Amino acid sequence: MPALVKTEHTGRVTWLGRVPHRDASEIVGEHVQSMTLGFAGMSGEFHAGLTRPSCSRVTTQHPKGTEIRNVRQLSIVSAAELAIIAKKLELDVIDPAWLGASIVIDGINDLTHVPPSARLQGPDGVTLTVDMLNQPCHLVSKTIEASRPGHGKAFKAAANGLRGVTAWVERPGTLTIGDTLVLHVPDQRAWRG
Numbered sequence: 001m002p003a004l005v006k007t008e009h010t011g012r013v014t015w016l017g018r019v020p021h022r023d024a025s026e027i028v029g030e031h032v033q034s035m036t037l038g039f040a041g042m043s044g045e046f047h048a049g050l051t052r053p054s055c056s057r058v059t060t061q062h063p064k065g066t067e068i069r070n071v072r073q074l075s076i077v078s079a080a081e082l083a084i085i086a087k088k089l090e091l092d093v094i095d096p097a098w099l100g101a102s103i104v105i106d107g108i109n110d111l112t113h114v115p116p117s118a119r120l121q122g123p124d125g126v127t128l129t130v131d132m133l134n135q136p137c138h139l140v141s142k143t144i145e146a147s148r149p150g151h152g153k154a155f156k157a158a159a160n161g162l163r164g165v166t167a168w169v170e171r172p173g174t175l176t177i178g179d180t181l182v183l184h185v186p187d188q189r190a191w192r193g
Contacts, residue, residue: 002187004119009183011105013175019046019100024145027139028095034176037126037169041073042102048073050169057135069169071131074102076120077164078111088142088158089151098143101164103128103175108183112164119170119184121149124172128181134163 017029019148038127041048052070077096082104086094096104105111105120118130136159143153175181 004117004184005187007183007185009108011108011181011183013103013177013179013181014106015096015099015101015104016175016177017103018042020044020102020154022046022139026143027100027137028143029100029102031097034174035059035102036174037074037128038172039072041169041170045073045102047075047102062066072166073169074128074167075134075164076102076103076105076130076167077101077109077134078162080109081106081108081112081137081162081164085155085159085162089148089154091148091151094102094144095147098147099104099122099140099163105181108181112162114165114183115185117186120167120181121171121184122173122175122179122181123171124125126169126175127171127173128167128168131166131168133161133164134166136160137162162175 004116016032016035018032019027019029037044040050049070051067054064054066054068082094112133114130116130116132120128136156141155144155
């Protein structure tokens, strides 16, 4: 019996990008028309790799800098949630490159809160596994502030619960703008801890 259920929820890819490098002062991505993804993510992208050094997000499990599995190869955000953030920041739009986004999709409501381990599957079978929601980053605040002075400092509060998800490549393939991603979710009840 399948452990994941194919849903009727789909998202259309409206933007693709990559982060070619990053420094301590900002994160800036660049737009691409298509994205070839291997098991390590997108070749030449800052977040690519099968492993990565642990960061502040996992310090309760690992000392910072410990080599761990890279489940943050991609940053997937919702066009609708970006619009909400833009409105909160009193901006016309949020450029996904400011966030270092990999993929912007339109059509899946509440994307930031899809369950961990959900899958997004593209037309050629490329499959992305959702790790967890992506917390707002202080580097994005700096990038927005540099591009739109007076608006970046409020980013973390404005993006709380709207920052999208991180994901890793389960099955290689290619994504192109306009592709449709189908959401598959784990077939289990919510944890009651």
